Amino acid sequence: MFYRIRNFLDTVINLLKWPVAIAMAAGIFPLIQALMFYFERAVANWNDIAMFGIGFALMVACWIFLIRSRNSVAATLEHEITHALFAMLTFHKVVNIEASLGSGGGSMAFKGKGNWLITIAPYFFPTLALAIVLTGGVVSALAGKPVSWLAVALGIAIGYHFLAVVFEIHREQTDLQKVGWLFSFLFIPGANLLSYGLVFVFVDRGTEGIVYFFRLVAYFAKMDIVSLWQYAEAFL
Numbered sequence: 001m002f003y004r005i006r007n008f009l010d011t012v013i014n015l016l017k018w019p020v021a022i023a024m025a026a027g028i029f030p031l032i033q034a035l036m037f038y039f040e041r042a043v044a045n046w047n048d049i050a051m052f053g054i055g056f057a058l059m060v061a062c063w064i065f066l067i068r069s070r071n072s073v074a075a076t077l078e079h080e081i082t083h084a085l086f087a088m089l090t091f092h093k094v095v096n097i098e099a100s101l102g103s104g105g106g107s108m109a110f111k112g113k114g115n116w117l118i119t120i121a122p123y124f125f126p127t128l129a130l131a132i133v134l135t136g137g138v139v140s141a142l143a144g145k146p147v148s149w150l151a152v153a154l155g156i157a158i159g160y161h162f163l164a165v166v167f168e169i170h171r172e173q174t175d176l177q178k179v180g181w182l183f184s185f186l187f188i189p190g191a192n193l194l195s196y197g198l199v200f201v202f203v204d205r206g207t208e209g210i211v212y213f214f215r216l217v218a219y220f221a222k223m224d225i226v227s228l229w230q231y232a233e234a235f236l
Contacts, residue, residue, distance in 0.1 A: 006091035013115040024190030031193040034216035048151040052203045055155020075164040076106040079122040083108040086121040124191035126161035
């Protein structure tokens with residue numbers, strides 16, 4: 001039963017590889033427009049946004065002055081856990097996860113053919129931020145009020161993910177070789193803008209901010225298409 005679902009998902013996801021890559025590349029401009037509009041006109045909670053920025057800056061400082069190495073075992077472990085998370089989400093049984101302290105290398109093994117989403121996941125999905133959101137939600141529910149440290153923690157997590165991705169993108173990176181450099185070039189920038197944008201608006205307004213952000217992206221995408229069509233019509 002599960003292997004049939006797994007194989008079906010692998011087939012569908014692999015068929016969608018290039019349409020998704022093109023959609024992400026085309027979505028970069030609407031995403032930037034939505035983020036700029038949100039930051040300039042729609043922010044409801046500047047205190048949490050400031051705390052988020054402080055957390056991000058703290059992570060950058062820690063990375064520069066304390067971590068420094070591109071072979072951080074913590075970054076490698078999160079990388080492999082993200083592979084494993086998307087493997088499990090697409091019904092693959094994970095059989096092994098390794099992260100080496102000495103070489104900074106890591107590996108994750110699973111059963112099944114696999115798909116490009118498993119391979120590319122660490123380069124756009126901030127797993128640590130998701131863990132913090134879930135932890136903050138549980139603590140908030142138990143305490144009966146929002147946790148004060150959530151915005152700072154998410155800023156740290158996003159800063160960590162951003163820097164880890166920057167250091168992980170290089171010519172020897174086997175994941176990017178596997179999915180292809182053209183695909184990586186088209187997919188990764190837009191996917192990261194979407195991920196970071198969703199975390200940013202969540203810090204500000206929670207799930208309400210996520211819904212509003214998607215509406216903004218759809219609005220600007222529609223306006224851009226209309227503008228391009230009008231521009232094309234002028235030359236017809």
